[in-house]
Amino acid sequence: MAETRSLERRAPAERPLSPHLQIYRPMLxxxxxxxxxxxxxxxxxGTLLVAWWLTAxxxxxxxxxxxxxxxxxIGRLILFGYTWSVIHHMLGGxxxxxxxxxxxxxxxxxxxxxxxxxxxxxxxTLLLWIFIMLxxxxxx
Amino acid sequence: xxxxxxxxxxLARVLGRGAARSGTEHFxxxxxxxVANIPLTIAALAILIALLGRNQAAVAQILGSRAVSIxxxxxxxxxxxxxxxxxxxxIEDYVxxxxxxxxxxxxxxxxxxxxxxxxxxxxxxxxxxx
Numbered sequence: 661m662a663e664t665r666s667l668e669r670r671a672p673a674e675r676p677l678s679p680h681l682q683i684y685r686p687m688l689x690x691x692x693x694x695x696x697x698x699x700x701x702x703x704x705x706g707t708l709l710v711a712w713w714l715t716a717x718x719x720x721x722x723x724x725x726x727x728x729x730x731x732x733x734i735g736r737l738i739l740f741g742y743t744w745s746v747i748h749h750m751l752g753g754x755x756x757x758x759x760x761x762x763x764x765x766x767x768x769x770x771x772x773x774x775x776x777x778x779x780x781x782x783x784x785t786l787l788l789w790i791f792i793m794l795x796x797x798x799x800x
Numbered sequence: 801x802x803x804x805x806x807x808x809x810x811l812a813r814v815l816g817r818g819a820a821r822s823g824t825e826h827f828x829x830x831x832x833x834x835v836a837n838i839p840l841t842i843a844a845l846a847i848l849i850a851l852l853g854r855n856q857a858a859v860a861q862i863l864g865s866r867a868v869s870i871x872x873x874x875x876x877x878x879x880x881x882x883x884x885x886x887x888x889x890x891i892e893d894y895v896x897x898x899x900x901x902x903x904x905x906x907x908x909x910x911x912x913x914x915x916x917x918x919x920x921x922x923x924x925x926x927x928x929x930x
Contacts, residue, residue, distance in 0.1 A: 701887070707919075756834075
């Protein structure tokens, strides 16, 4: 028993490790892969806002607090970022589903897909928010 | 008599789970909820935008209407299952210490269920006008 423990606690062998991020030249497809994970991580915590919104809607005072937050500068920045994050992750998900189907792996296609992911998410987010700001006016 | 020799039992082959004792459920559920998330998120965004600038009474009434509350329930169920699976992969990728990993995986499940059921509570409250 003691012997097994000492074996377990021994320093890791000096084997070469498999190459990781820092060894590769940054590429858009790699950046979009990282962005997909980061946006997924952000969306996870963004669901707190969804839960807040849905539970606040039943009470005028609770909804007023939510509206105050959503209308504040920091609230708008967070909601803007959350919108982009959700849309980016959704488009990235579509890209992954295309890849899951075994399509879009050619050098041109995959670069086109990741570029469309980024440009599409920014464009849709901006259009949505232009629409939101026009609908809401400057004060909600 | 030239039947190939199988190490796996027939039951193991039928279950298709291999040495890890779990098959493709994680992968499959991730994709299943990913596909479901697309129309549900678009619908939830459309509902949110339609409700912008309305007062609380109108928001409560519309969110509590039959079609909207059902869509929101499906949306919350799908995204919380999906996010729990995704966060589990992140934890498994970056946290190598066993006790920390297990603690975080548990916290992940607790968080997903808490957020999911809190949202469900909010929707049901509106739907039944409680």
